[in-house]
Amino acid sequence: MSEFNGKNGIGQTDAVELKNMRIKQNDEYDLARLGKKSVLKRKFGFMSILGFSCTVLITWEAFFIVFTPGFTNGGLAGVIYGFLFVWLGTLAVFVRLAEATSMAPTSGGQYHWVAMLSPPTYQKFLSYITGKLIHFQGLIILTDTSYEPKPWQCVMLYWAVILVGVIINTVISSWLPKFEGLILILHILGFFAVIFPLVILGPHASPSEVFGTFINGGNWPTNGLSFFIGLLGNVYAFFAANCAIHMAEEIQNASMVVPRAIVISIVLNGFMGFGIALALLIYMGDIDATLNTDTGSLVIEIFYQAVESTTGAALMIAIVITLALCATVGIIATASRQVWAFSRDRAVPGWEYLRRVESKSAVSIYAVTLTTIVSCLLALIILGSATAFNDIVSLSVVGLFNSYLMTTCPLFWRRFRGNIKRHPSLASSLTNVPGAELTWGPWRVPGIFGLITNGFAIIYLIIIFFFVMWPPTSSPTAATMNYSSLMFGSTMLIIVLHYFLHARKGYTGPVIEVGY
Numbered sequence: 348m349s350e351f352n353g354k355n356g357i358g359q360t361d362a363v364e365l366k367n368m369r370i371k372q373n374d375e376y377d378l379a380r381l382g383k384k385s386v387l388k389r390k391f392g393f394m395s396i397l398g399f400s401c402t403v404l405i406t407w408e409a410f411f412i413v414f415t416p417g418f419t420n421g422g423l424a425g426v427i428y429g430f431l432f433v434w435l436g437t438l439a440v441f442v443r444l445a446e447a448t449s450m451a452p453t454s455g456g457q458y459h460w461v462a463m464l465s466p467p468t469y470q471k472f473l474s475y476i477t478g479k480l481i482h483f484q485g486l487i488i489l490t491d492t493s494y495e496p497k498p499w500q501c502v503m504l505y506w507a508v509i510l511v512g513v514i515i516n517t518v519i520s521s522w523l524p525k526f527e528g529l530i531l532i533l534h535i536l537g538f539f540a541v542i543f544p545l546v547i548l549g550p551h552a553s554p555s556e557v558f559g560t561f562i563n564g565g566n567w568p569t570n571g572l573s574f575f576i577g578l579l580g581n582v583y584a585f586f587a588a589n590c591a592i593h594m595a596e597e598i599q600n601a602s603m604v605v606p607r608a609i610v611i612s613i614v615l616n617g618f619m620g621f622g623i624a625l626a627l628l629i630y631m632g633d634i635d636a637t638l639n640t641d642t643g644s645l646v647i648e649i650f651y652q653a654v655e656s657t658t659g660a661a662l663m664i665a666i667v668i669t670l671a672l673c674a675t676v677g678i679i680a681t682a683s684r685q686v687w688a689f690s691r692d693r694a695v696p697g698w699e700y701l702r703r704v705e706s707k708s709a710v711s712i713y714a715v716t717l718t719t720i721v722s723c724l725l726a727l728i729i730l731g732s733a734t735a736f737n738d739i740v741s742l743s744v745v746g747l748f749n750s751y752l753m754t755t756c757p758l759f760w761r762r763f764r765g766n767i768k769r770h771p772s773l774a775s776s777l778t779n780v781p782g783a784e785l786t787w788g789p790w791r792v793p794g795i796f797g798l799i800t801n802g803f804a805i806i807y808l809i810i811i812f813f814f815v816m817w818p819p820t821s822s823p824t825a826a827t828m829n830y831s832s833l834m835f836g837s838t839m840l841i842i843v844l845h846y847f848l849h850a851r852k853g854y855t856g857p858v859i860e861v862g863y
Contacts, residue, residue, distance in 0.1 A: 382859030388709035395524035398531030400612035403677035406620035413583040420577030422562030433581040436807030445606030449788025452601035454688040464757035480746040549630025549653035590681040606790040
């Protein structure tokens with residue numbers, strides 16, 4: 348029986364049910380205005396999708412794994428200043444993507460936004476290119492890890508981790524929000540479990556040493572050039588911040604919740620990551636001993652110098668690796684939703700099957716299966732060449748940042764020209780799809796502040812897109828050369844040729860499934 352509220356005559360339970368009903372209606376309304384049917388179960392609320400976003404982003408855990416490029420090209424000071432620059436740039440980029448999500452909360456994400464924001468002549472082509480890039484990125488990132496045992500052991504580890512992620516995403520898919528909530532708690536507790544031993548037991552460096560020591564390990568002409576090349580490690584620490592976007596059609600009140608969750612997760616992970624960066628660099632001990640460690644890992648050596656215990660260092664590493672591997676569950680969910688959304692718009696071979704959703708779980712089993720098979724096959728590359736494998740992984744960074752550029756640039760153009768309205772002209776018409784009017788969602792940064800941050804986001808993306816293709820040293824060997832420019836160029840050539848020879852005949856952009 349409802350608890351009666353004498354003030355307004357409505358039971359508290361009834362009020363909650365009424366609120367949930369309005370949220371459901373608003374979510375269906377938002378999709379209908381995009382010409383889409385609501386077929387996925389909205390299992391995620393704000394806290395569960397915040398957990399999802401934070402634990403896929405895993406900034407502080409990733410920093411331990413990927414800070415080496417910044418330390419080699421930049422040193423102590425380069426890592427600190429580089430982290431702050433990347434954090435601010437990432438926040439600016441995702442404030443823009445959060446606005447786009449609020450305008451069109453669809454699992455398609457970037458390719459839908461490019462279609463709705465681009466000039467009419469290029470909408471279909473640019474949308475297809477963007478969709479393919481994020482499609483490849485989602486599949487490739489599943490095989491990204493820094494664990495380096497024998498090649499066959501790497502492959503077996505990848506497969507085992509992916510298997511666990513597949514089970515959670517299919518057999519017990521209803522548990523996914525609870526699982527992400529649990530990992531969020533472990534994400535926060537693990538942070539304190541690692542940072543306390545570093546701060547309490549580790550040897551202290553002076554502030555002048557930390558904030559004034561630059562290292563040009565790549566022998567570049569200037570420290571400034573070395574600094575920008577070393578940004579790649581910090582970029583990886585904020586990688587996959589877009590994952591919550593592609594879960595939009597499974598989130599309650601998505602046009603408000605997704606933007607808030609994205610921005611808060613970047614702010615929260617940024618503070619935790621910066622805290623770890625300071626602790627790691629201030630309490631890292633002897634720099635020369637760290638650089639010349641016999642363990643082959645700078646992080647393991649730093650942990651060992653801090654706690655002076657093999658067992659303690661191993662436990663700290665275990666926490667980092669375990670939480671990093673748990674991110675695979677969310678990445679599988681994201682990648683499969685990308686495949687499903689692109690298939691729904693008939694842009695993937697076999698789309699007739701890949702767009703199907705299993706009625707009981709409301710999950711596309713075909714999309715999850717394809718994601719799993721391709722990821723497992725990509726892992727086999729490491730058996731032949733670790734260099735080729737790393738080059739393919741680097742393609743995910745270049746492709747993803749290109750998709751961000753293709754979204755933020757037309758958004759800046761539309762914003763500058765005043766083409767985006769506050770409210771739709773007609774209450775019952777399509778909006779934010781190709782050929783229809785553009786309207787802001789309920790979450791946005793208004794006025795000149797929105798224009799400035801949009802411009803800064805574009806500048807940041809161009810800088811990262813340019814320097815991510817550079818090798819780590821000025822005299823690279825065949826094994827240390829960065830082939831991401833070659834990989835990206837080859838991939839773009841294949842995508843463009845496929846579009847003009849085949850896809851343009853069948854792909855028309857985001858499909859309108861329902862009239863409005």
